[in-house]
Each structure stands twice: as C-alpha cells, then as structure tokens.
Amino acid sequence: MKKIASLAVAALTALVPACSSESSKNGPSPDAGADSSLDAALDVPQVDALDAVTDTSDAVTDAITDTGQEASEEADAPPDAGPTWEGHPWYGCTPNDRPSSATVITAFDQVDHYFNPEDRRTVDAEVSFPQGEWERIDMIVDLACPADGDCDNWDRFANVMLVEDPGGPNEEVIELERYMTPYNVGMCMRTDVTRLAPRLTGTKTLRSFIDTWVGPNEAVHGHGWRATVQFVFHPGTPEPGVVPGSLVALWPMESIEVGNPDLPVSETAGTRTVAIPAGTTRAELRVVATGHGQGNRFNCAEFCKLVHEFTVGGTPFSFDPWRDDCDENPLGSTQAGTWKYGRAGWCPGAYTLPQVLDITSAVEPGQEVTIAYDSFSPIHGTYDNTCRPDAGDENNKCSFCAFDSTAGNCDYNGGNHTPPHHRLAVQLLLYP
Numbered sequence: 001m002k003k004i005a006s007l008a009v010a011a012l013t014a015l016v017p018a019c020s021s022e023s024s025k026n027g028p029s030p031d032a033g034a035d036s037s038l039d040a041a042l043d044v045p046q047v048d049a050l051d052a053v054t055d056t057s058d059a060v061t062d063a064i065t066d067t068g069q070e071a072s073e074e075a076d077a078p079p080d081a082g083p084t085w086e087g088h089p090w091y092g093c094t095p096n097d098r099p100s101s102a103t104v105i106t107a108f109d110q111v112d113h114y115f116n117p118e119d120r121r122t123v124d125a126e127v128s129f130p131q132g133e134w135e136r137i138d139m140i141v142d143l144a145c146p147a148d149g150d151c152d153n154w155d156r157f158a159n160v161m162l163v164e165d166p167g168g169p170n171e172e173v174i175e176l177e178r179y180m181t182p183y184n185v186g187m188c189m190r191t192d193v194t195r196l197a198p199r200l201t202g203t204k205t206l207r208s209f210i211d212t213w214v215g216p217n218e219a220v221h222g223h224g225w226r227a228t229v230q231f232v233f234h235p236g237t238p239e240p241g242v243v244p245g246s247l248v249a250l251w252p253m254e255s256i257e258v259g260n261p262d263l264p265v266s267e268t269a270g271t272r273t274v275a276i277p278a279g280t281t282r283a284e285l286r287v288v289a290t291g292h293g294q295g296n297r298f299n300c301a302e303f304c305k306l307v308h309e310f311t312v313g314g315t316p317f318s319f320d321p322w323r324d325d326c327d328e329n330p331l332g333s334t335q336a337g338t339w340k341y342g343r344a345g346w347c348p349g350a351y352t353l354p355q356v357l358d359i360t361s362a363v364e365p366g367q368e369v370t371i372a373y374d375s376f377s378p379i380h381g382t383y384d385n386t387c388r389p390d391a392g393d394e395n396n397k398c399s400f401c402a403f404d405s406t407a408g409n410c411d412y413n414g415g416n417h418t419p420p421h422h423r424l425a426v427q428l429l430l431y432p
Contacts, residue, residue: 117217141228146216249426
C-alpha cells in the first residue's frame, strides 16, 4: 500500500486539547461549568500546539495534491446561499430555500431526540418521494432546541440516513448527510443532494440519528435536540453529468478502530468488489470520513491528522479531511465549548463535507473492480496507539497518552480517554 513517502511535513510536536464530548459513547463528558465552555481550561501552550497541527495540515494537503491523486471537496453543496449566510463550507439556510415552484417533502417535523428517560437518539419515518426529473434536490436540516429551550450542551455526532429494506435480509443504509451539532444552540443547513437522486424516489424509510446522552430528566447538560428534515425538489432538467445512473453503498456506515495492531484498519474495513456496468463513462467515490476519540497517542482520532486512502484495482486515491476553519463558523461565539479548534473532518455546528474521488481511470467498464481502504499518519506511517488497554507495562502504564502519564492510564474511561476510530461512509456513483 503506497504511503506517500515523499510528504514533506514537519513532525507534530505537541498535542491539542481535549474539548469534545462527542467521542464519549457512554454518556456526556465531565461538567464544563455553568456556561458549558471549556475555553477557560485551555492554557496558551495548548493553543500553540493546535497552531502547529494546523500548519502541518496545510503541508499534508499540498503534498497529497502534488501526488496527482484526484480528491475534490464537496460538489454536493449549492453555490453561495445568499446574503443572509455564507455558502461553502457552512451552507446555512436562507428565506429563499423553498421557492413556490418547488416540491417540498417533510421527512421529520420537529422530532425530539434525547436519551433520558428513554432512548430517542434514533427516529425512523416513512417518506414518499415524488417521481420525475429534477434540476436540483436540496436537503434542509433544521436543528432546534427542545420545547423548553434547553439544548444539549455538547457537540454530538448526527446524520440522516436512507434505509432500504429496513429489518429485512437485504437492509442497506445510505448516509445522506452527516453533521455535528453545535454546543447548546440550534443550526440550519441546506445542501445539494442531487447526486443521490437515484435513491430519492418512491416510498423509503428515513432515519434521523443524534448521538445525544441527555434528555428531559437531565439536570445539568441540557435536554436534547429537535430536528426537522425537508427535501426540496426543484423542477427542471439537471445539468449533464450531475445525476449518476446508480449508487452503491460500499461502506454504508462503519466505525473502525485505528491504532490497534491487533485490528489493522485495512483488515477491519475489508474490501469491496463491484461490477462496473458496460457503458459507464465516469465513476466516483463519495466519502464521508471523520475522526473521533481522544486522549490517545497524538490525541487521535478527533485531534490528529490521518490520511485516508482507497486502492481501486491497485491504484491509490488519498485525501486528508482535516478542517482548520472551525473558528470561522458563522455560529461563532453563540456556541459554548471549544468549537473553534480544528478537527479530523468536522467542526462543531457544521455540515460534514464529503470528499468526491474521481476513480474513472482505475475502473474498466464491463469488469469487476476491488476497492480497499486504509488510513495512516503522513508522518509516522501506520498509526500505533500506544495508549490503549493491554499496551501498558506491569503497572498498566501506557506511553504517549495525551493527558495522563500515571499508572492505569491505558484504560478507556468514557470521557477524556476514548477509543480512536474513524466513522466512514462510502458510496460508489456510476454515470452512464
């Protein structure tokens, strides 16, 4: 597997701060204070360390581009949304998003998501999409606070998925959109999902998920979220080459641990073999990849840089999803917490930008192709998390843990030390 050995990047010299509860799988993070802000806990050296990481990101991106790999940022998003909100990469909503000429389908209408006293993190709905040809299909996700106005205080992983044959033997999950909630305020996003048109037709099951761990019975950390999801079908003929003939979910929604030598990423992810129809003129991978987990070596995988690589019939295609623009989020200081710090493919209170890889040169119409996935550090090669259970000495003390150098620091604690992992969704788009 090619590791882009020629990347000329400086070594990471410091670790970035732990500042997100999103990585916790078992509940909210420790109390961040009355205003849910962790900024006061971050001293100047930690911020300087983050700057060093951000500088490295630019070098990594430039080096990857120089290899000739084709990796483009999100082409599923519309142009500048108008004067009330900037467009790329934030895609906020405007008053003109639902013109009278469009057909608007509401999939979820102010649906509450919470965990306590019952688990409503996942909500399904049956949706009837219109038939026909459309110039563009927009998706609007309007995230609000619950009825009492007390939003979840933390940033949470969230997405909207389409589920084919739910509960059946051929169940297939297709992630339509991924986003991260803001810290304790609402948000609204409008994105172009025309590329996904082959699946947005007929009666389908939609699934809204927010990984919140609070609810109406929570005394400290807020009471959850309220989500509205709509699809806006604009009449007309799409531009040539915009709508694929078919969409195949290769990795529908995977959580893949990184840094464990006993579980190599490539083996955990496996390979996918797919037949490329005769007459195919273009093939793309639409990839959404984000890093989660903290307190590990290099503070992976939320706050460290790992390159993602797909090998298509022997040809590698790589990209680095790191976002260093979180401090430019228009939600800005309306959020609490550490919303401004860069992360592995996401920002609190933002749409997660897919990467679109043109793999046409690596496939042969009428033939099968095998696609493999891996990730690695552009500096160290294969990432080894030396701060994990069973990696310590006789005192259960691990090396290079981000926040704890004492005995027992190997163990995950559901808070500032959680397993490093990628959340990966990959779709193959085939154009006639």
